[in-house]
Amino acid sequence: MSVVWEAGVSAREDEWLWGWDHTPGIVSVWSEGDGVVHVWRRVDGALVREDVRFRPWLLLERAEDLAHLGSRLGRDGDRTRITIRELAGPGALRHLVRADDLATLTAAVTHGASARLGHRVGHVRELGEGVLLLAPEEQYLVATGRTYFRDLAWPDVRRMQFDLETTGLDAARDRIFLIAVREPDGRAETLEATDGTDRGEAALIARLVERVAAVDPDVIENHNLHGFDLPFLEQRARILGVPLALGRVGAGLRQRTAQRGVAVGDRGSKRRIRFIAPGRELIDTLDAVRRHDFAARDLPGHGLKAVARHLGLAGPDRELIRGDKIFATFARDPERVRRYAIADVEEVAGLSRTLGGAAFALAQMAPRRYERVADAGAATGVIDPLLVRAYLRAGAALPAHEPGDGTTHSGAALHLFAAGVAHRIVKADVASLYPSLMRAFKIGPARDRQGALLALVDRLVTQRLAAKAAAKLAPPHSAERHRHEGTSAALKLIVNSAYGYLAAGGLTRFADVHAANEVTRRGRETLALMCRELAARGVTLLEADTDGVYAAVPPEWTEADERRAVAEVAALLPPLVQLEFEGRYAAMLSHEPKNYALLAYDGALTMRGVAFRSSRAEPYGAAFLRDAVRALLVGDVPGVRAAYLAMVTALRERSLPTIEVCARVRLTKSPGQYATIRDTRREFAYEAMIASGRTTWSIGERVRVYRTAQGGRVIDEPDEDVGDDDDDDELGPLSPILRDNRNDPRDYDAEHYVRMLRDQFATRLARALAPDDFAVVFADPDQLSLFTPPLAAMRPILTTMIEDDAQPRGT
DNA sequence: TCATACCGGGG
DNA sequence: GTGTACGGTATGA
Numbered sequence: 001m002s003v004v005w006e007a008g009v010s011a012r013e014d015e016w017l018w019g020w021d022h023t024p025g026i027v028s029v030w031s032e033g034d035g036v037v038h039v040w041r042r043v044d045g046a047l048v049r050e051d052v053r054f055r056p057w058l059l060l061e062r063a064e065d066l067a068h069l070g071s072r073l074g075r076d077g078d079r080t081r082i083t084i085r086e087l088a089g090p091g092a093l094r095h096l097v098r099a100d101d102l103a104t105l106t107a108a109v110t111h112g113a114s115a116r117l118g119h120r121v122g123h124v125r126e127l128g129e130g131v132l133l134l135a136p137e138e139q140y141l142v143a144t145g146r147t148y149f150r151d152l153a154w155p156d157v158r159r160m161q162f163d164l165e166t167t168g169l170d171a172a173r174d175r176i177f178l179i180a181v182r183e184p185d186g187r188a189e190t191l192e193a194t195d196g197t198d199r200g201e202a203a204l205i206a207r208l209v210e211r212v213a214a215v216d217p218d219v220i221e222n223h224n225l226h227g228f229d230l231p232f233l234e235q236r237a238r239i240l241g242v243p244l245a246l247g248r249v250g251a252g253l254r255q256r257t258a259q260r261g262v263a264v265g266d267r268g269s270k271r272r273i274r275f276i277a278p279g280r281e282l283i284d285t286l287d288a289v290r291r292h293d294f295a296a297r298d299l300p301g302h303g304l305k306a307v308a309r310h311l312g313l314a315g316p317d318r319e320l321i322r323g324d325k326i327f328a329t330f331a332r333d334p335e336r337v338r339r340y341a342i343a344d345v346e347e348v349a350g351l352s353r354t355l356g357g358a359a360f361a362l363a364q365m366a367p368r369r370y371e372r373v374a375d376a377g378a379a380t381g382v383i384d385p386l387l388v389r390a391y392l393r394a395g396a397a398l399p400a401h402e403p404g405d406g407t408t409h410s411g412a413a414l415h416l417f418a419a420g421v422a423h424r425i426v427k428a429d430v431a432s433l434y435p436s437l438m439r440a441f442k443i444g445p446a447r448d449r450q451g452a453l454l455a456l457v458d459r460l461v462t463q464r465l466a467a468k469a470a471a472k473l474a475p476p477h478s479a480e481r482h483r484h485e486g487t488s489a490a491l492k493l494i495v496n497s498a499y500g501y502l503a504a505g506g507l508t509r510f511a512d513v514h515a516a517n518e519v520t521r522r523g524r525e526t527l528a529l530m531c532r533e534l535a536a537r538g539v540t541l542l543e544a545d546t547d548g549v550y551a552a553v554p555p556e557w558t559e560a561d562e563r564r565a566v567a568e569v570a571a572l573l574p575p576l577v578q579l580e581f582e583g584r585y586a587a588m589l590s591h592e593p594k595n596y597a598l599l600a601y602d603g604a605l606t607m608r609g610v611a612f613r614s615s616r617a618e619p620y621g622a623a624f625l626r627d628a629v630r631a632l633l634v635g636d637v638p639g640v641r642a643a644y645l646a647m648v649t650a651l652r653e654r655s656l657p658t659i660e661v662c663a664r665v666r667l668t669k670s671p672g673q674y675a676t677i678r679d680t681r682r683e684f685a686y687e688a689m690i691a692s693g694r695t696t697w698s699i700g701e702r703v704r705v706y707r708t709a710q711g712g713r714v715i716d717e718p719d720e721d722v723g724d725d726d727d728d729d730e731l732g733p734l735s736p737i738l739r740d741n742r743n744d745p746r747d748y749d750a751e752h753y754v755r756m757l758r759d760q761f762a763t764r765l766a767r768a769l770a771p772d773d774f775a776v777v778f779a780d781p782d783q784l785s786l787f788t789p790p791l792a793a794m795r796p797i798l799t800t801m802i803e804d805d806a807q808p809r810g811t
Numbered sequence: 812t813c814a815t816a817c818c819g820g821g822g
Numbered sequence: 823g824t825g826t827a828c829g830g831t832a833t834g835a
Binding site: 163164165166167168169170174222223224225227228229232286290301302303304322323324325326327 | 819820821822
């Protein structure tokens with residue numbers, strides 16, 4: 001009996017995650033809400049379009065808004081034009097209303113609501129929380145239990161990439177002169193305007209449209225597709241009067257409001273949109289990059305070139321051209337721009353395959369279009385639709401959104417126990433702490449009577465472990481492995497956002513600040529327990545943050561001792577909360593909370609936090625910090641002094657190239673704007689531009705500026721900045737070409753940069769040395785002192801904070 | 812100096 | 823008819 005019941009629950013919860021209708025091969029869905037849904041499917045590789053009858057639905061709080069229909073209102077199952085069915089349970093949205101088409105449905109509701117409220121209700125959305133109306137395709141997917149891509153593997157979906165090359169960034173003024181296209185079979189080529197006229201550009205756009213129609217891809221991709229290429233293309237097509245039929249139905253692009261889209265209309269109206277090409281899915285690899293980096297946080301930046309290089313997708317002789325020089329380069333050396341543009345589309349295809357697996361897998365679960373799943377956040381974009389579908393499948397009424405009761409949300413714990421240098425470091429942390437606590441203590445939203453969120457989290461965790469295991473078993477680089485890894489990444493993403501869903505205030509349907517606070521309270525409790533128990537085993541606590549602890553172990557401990565201590569503490573934590581031995585390091589410089597440097601046993605140096613890595617920081621300072629911190633962490637105080645002296649000498653003798661002292665700044669004012677405020681307030685960067693003879697520049701331009709005895713100057717940016725990949729300890733961030741600049745005037749203000757070295761950079765080491773020692777190590781070589789204590793006798797120190805300095809902080 | 816507003820990307 | 827979070831930098835009081 002109970003076994004049968006368990007099986008029933010299990011099947012039901014599977015349906016909550018994956019849907020229940022196993023129609024294979026769906027690659028796109030589109031509906032105008034007219035009672036017909038266009039479904040494109042890949043069947044044995046061929047594309048099939050099915051036009052399905054479908055009755056649109058909405059959820060309504062007040063049935064009386066339909067009372068005016070009288071006998072024309074049918075019960076669910078009738079073939080009358082509008083039907084209503086009451087759902088079970090306490091939720092506010094308890095009437096499921098359907099009709100043959102959306103217009104009839106919404107007209108009936110607004111008519112009734114107008115009468116009830118005594119004023120004209122023009123659109124159901126004016127009913128706010130009293131109604132739930134999804135996009136027509138989502139209504140279809142929710143009601144049928146179908147999802148995208150069932151039984152399809154990644155290569156089964158036809159993907160095409162295109163990338164515009166333009167004369168500038170402003171579509172009102174600049175033109176498209178070249179388009180790189182890559183077809184599903186991997187062939188890539190460029191389409192080019194024959195001349196710089198309207199006619200030439202219009203013909204180019206028309207050729208792109210023809211090519212898309214001929215290739216007929218299911219998916220169109222590019223990096224920043226929704227932020228740049230599509231809006232630019234749409235505006236140029238509109239200006240030139242070229243029809244932009246990139247979809248499989250309709251004459252042009254459609255749009256939807258999207259917070260993460262581009263601003264449209266005159267400034268002031270804050271409407272942001274993304275474009276839709278019905279019948280195809282428009283996928284932006286920038287979304288995949290952001291989603292990946294959200295969890296991994298290992299990318300040097302989110303630009304195409306930087307990410308492609310980081311992931312090993314870029315060829316060794318990848319053509320690089322600075323954005324503002326592409327058009328000019330094309331005039332001189334068109335082949336170079338062609339290679340550049342083709343590399344772009346090829347990298348996009350590689351990026352999509354490498355990072356796109358999560359969205360591909362999510363689309364097989366959530367009742368939304370693939371492109372929506374790909375660009376949505378996990379909480380409102382994935383979990384909420386899953387919950388809506390689960391409730392409707394269970395025949396249960398949905399709660400409406402509710403504003404919080406004023407309770408503030410409390411966050412994670414952060415403690416700094418000691419600052420300075422410590423040795424034999426162990427890092428222990430809990431993987432997926434918050435979802436683990438939700439599972440362990442059954443913390444879910446109070447209004448979730450079905451227990452759907454916790455059931456989903458449980459299932460997601462189990463299935464993720466299965467997907468991870470399956471990925472490990474599959475051959476490296478195989479399609480199968482790729483699929484399992486994508487599934488695993490997708491599941492992890494949703495699992496980890498379950499807590500965010502709880503804590504999202506009024507943004508999510510089942511948000512519950514009390515439940516969220518219970519999760520973080522348990523989290524702080526768990527972290528405190530970990531710290532206490534680790535300390536009881538003889539380690540020195542250094543820093544603890546949310547779900548992890550850094551600590552120094554006694555000199556006589558072996559790695560086995562370290563692992564044993566962590567395992568002992570792990571055994572004291574609640575079941576399902578798994579403390580892991582995350583890593584061990586030779587030494588750590590603890591500076592401030594979230595600001596530290598780690599020296600691994602293999603010699604690799606990692607620096608974290610603003611104090612140690614700022615993209616703005618002058619390269620010479622960063623280079624000095626790397627050398628000095630490394631010396632410090634191996635206990636070599638004379639080495640710290642030597643690094644300092646070497647840099648001071650290089651500055652004073654001007655053997656250091658100018659670019660090493662430059663700061664990168666972004667110009668945010670136009671020459672005209674700056675001219676108007678110049679008399680009231682001078683700004684260094686602009687003065688440096690003017691002093692260097694630069695009278696024109698564009699807003700957003702990045703320049704490198706440095707200080708001279710007279711003022712400031714700028715130097716030109718290198719060819720293209722790909723971002724520092726941060727596997728440092730090579731030559732630093734500069735290219736050899738720049739180091740070898742023969743025209744370098746080296747007229748920087750050396751004393752200014754010496755002061756900066758001491759006051760801005762050396763201070764990062766202050767907590768690791770006794771004050772007297774610090775003064776000696778960073779004393780100016782020109783100021784002789786009668787008595788200097790021997791550097792070799794100095795040792796880095798570690799200062800333990802008193803209890804009050806361990807600062808718990810809310811978010 | 813500290814708080815807050817805004818950005819991340821694309822040519 | 824939608825909605826991330828976070829760490830960094832630029833800005834204003």
